[in-house]
Amino acid sequence: MDTAKDDLAQAIVSVADWMKANGLRLPTDLAHHIAELKTRGAWERQIWNDVREFYGNEQDVGAFIDSMTGTIDEQLTRAWNEGMRLNGLDPLQDMTPDFEEKLQGMIDEEYNHVLDFAQAIEDARAEGTPVANLRARSELWAARYDDAVSRSLIATKPDATFEWQLGRTEQHCATCSALNGHVATGKEWEESGYMPQSPPNDALECGGWRCDCRLAPTDAKSMGVPKV
The missing domain is CATH 1.20.120 (Four Helix Bundle (Hemerythrin (Met), subunit A))
Structure with missing residues (x-):
């Protein structure tokens, strides 16, 4: 982030802290983003x-x-x-x-x-x-x-299930886009080689360097990991 973005990030965190101190509940997506900023x-x-x-x-x-x-x-x-x-x-x-x-x-x-x-x-x-x-x-x-x-x-x-979720970047590589929404166990994700980030990551078209996708815990059943 550049200086202007740094200042904006700090301002967002300050507002969130004020809301929390005054008993105001943050939306889930915003709370997750605030946690990342911190x-x-x-x-x-x-x-x-x-x-x-x-x-x-x-x-x-x-x-x-x-x-x-x-x-x-x-x-x-x-x-x-x-x-x-x-x-x-x-x-x-x-x-x-x-x-x-x-x-x-x-x-x-x-x-x-x-x-x-x-x-x-x-x-x-x-x-x-x-x-x-x-x-x-x-x-x-x-x-x-x-x-x-x-x-x-x-x-x-490793036996729990996780859903591949795209990050907030506007453009995603073909691999991450194809994996979006798929659910598999932790062991299945690890054995497949498809993991968010982990650069240099030959399994992802983006190489994992600026990937901000994530695996989110879910109660859904495993679909297995597709070959993309």
């Missing part, structure tokens, strides 16, 4: 702030790496817990060693990219490339939040 949006703003400070020599490389790894740990844990709650599980009571291992695997996977990101920022600064050119890469980092929620949903209730 989670994925917060992660994106934190990453972008770190990028600008490191690019502008307000942070050294050690501080940048510490901040990035701390944010990754915090936000992916939050995303995993969100997936558990969507499945009706309590992260404090229902977390298992297997779940913890899967979560740590995602965190470690993201840690592996931090040094490359730091190098890209240093190269951009040395070459005089505008810091704004790094914004898209910051947004891709933040998209890992949605990916972590999806992985948590599947991992913590």
Whole structure:
């Protein structure tokens, strides 16, 4: 998001907080969007702030790496817990060693990219490339939040059913469009290879990079996963 969109997002969150404080119920779709602004949006703003400070020599490389790894740990844990709650599980009571291992695997996977990101920022600064050119890469980092929620949903209730729902982007790839509305168990989705996000994702025409589709828990029976 650019600065104007950041300000708009903060304004939306403030209005929602006021409504909640005054006993006004938010529509379900709006409540979901507000939750995203407070989670994925917060992660994106934190990453972008770190990028600008490191690019502008307000942070050294050690501080940048510490901040990035701390944010990754915090936000992916939050995303995993969100997936558990969507499945009706309590992260404090229902977390298992297997779940913890899967979560740590995602965190470690993201840690592996931090040094490359730091190098890209240093190269951009040395070459005089505008810091704004790094914004898209910051947004891709933040998209890992949605990916972590999806992985948590599947991992913590593999036998439950989930419906593929399109995101809010105006255009969707052919794969995501064909999967829209299909219901399958978590295990079936995982075995099919069709998962929202998870870039680089060869199963999706969009590659998963800017995918904002999601798997939503449902009581509907599995239709199986179609081949698209």
